[in-house]
Amino acid sequence: MSFKQWGIGFLCGSTLLLTACRVVDLDENGQPIIPADPNAKASFANQTPAQIAQQTWNTKVLTPAQSHALDSSTLKTRAGSAKNESVFVKVQGNIDRVSLDNERERTVTINVNGQPLQVQVGPMIRGNAIRDATGYKFEDFTNQVQFAQLSKAYNREAAKHLPKVDDSWQQQPVTVLMAVTMRNGALSDAAAISLEREQP
Template sequence: MWSKQWGNVCMGCVALLLTACTVVDLDENGKPIMPVDPNAKASFDNQTPQQIAQQTWQPRVIDAANQHALDSNALAKLLKTPTATPQSVFVRLTSPVERVDSSNAREQQLVINLNGEPLAIQIGPVIRGNAIRDATGFKFEDFTNQVQFAQLSRAYNREAVKHLPKVDASWAGKPATVLMAVTLNSGQLQNAAALALKQEAP
């Protein structure tokens, strides 16, 4: 009697355990594929700034910029209502190129017209500022290794240059579409950095 009851209890436990189990898919090596926790914070503890920049370039920079880039009108409105602290945003503009400034070979700039004013956009090979990093939404507290956060700007700036086409004086006078990151500070545009450039038909 006791043995039969104990057996029934054991069978009930097994059934309960099986019911609580979740079927997990296996990879090609037979190891379980665990779903990604959507609330988990990305961990960059063991990665270099260069690795972080390369890994996140498409989703955090290009995809985000294409989805959220401001046009010239939205940018103008934002400039009229400056925030207390600098903010960086993605912007997409199509404008004739006024000139290509190569006076400093290491810090070349593409100059376009924005609402009647010239806007110099950095095209490298050296890009300065934190516009790209800060436009992604990354914050200081996202990183346990704060050196990574400090150096991520330079890594992103170098990554941007890798994806830009060769620009020379022949671009002057021709329309171009520029996807960029820029910092707004006290109603002024600073450290505009090109993410993608495309010549348009005249």
């Protein structure tokens, strides 16, 4: 009986003499299955934006947001700089207004550094704030369509984790973890990642 019939094979390295051998599994065609290099850079080439968003939600969005979100005072300092960027922010305060005019695009307005900020709470969220706050760059993706569509995928993923907001949230104390884009000192495209109602 051959080793191929057993579904195993030998990979051997040699110069003039045999120096090393190790047993590897064979695929259905009898070819050796080479384990993936653990140090290789992650590739998104064959993944849909939805798959990327689902698989990286905790590692690229939720955990960094929980660990490194700016508070309102740090946000004020950063927003005063000339740099345009998207960041994670954590804010506590009362909801001044709940907007339910558009059933698909609900928002809550919360005071941030003395200014009202509309925060998108789904089910539809627009903008690139979440994707850009992760630190992903255009060049990280060989398929550039993925990068363009990843914003929508992350926005949809965020909406899955948010509570349904209604009029009962009006004037209620909340903690909101969000991504927000800063342009020339102004805040825009704020998108909630988590929204929790606190005890009054």
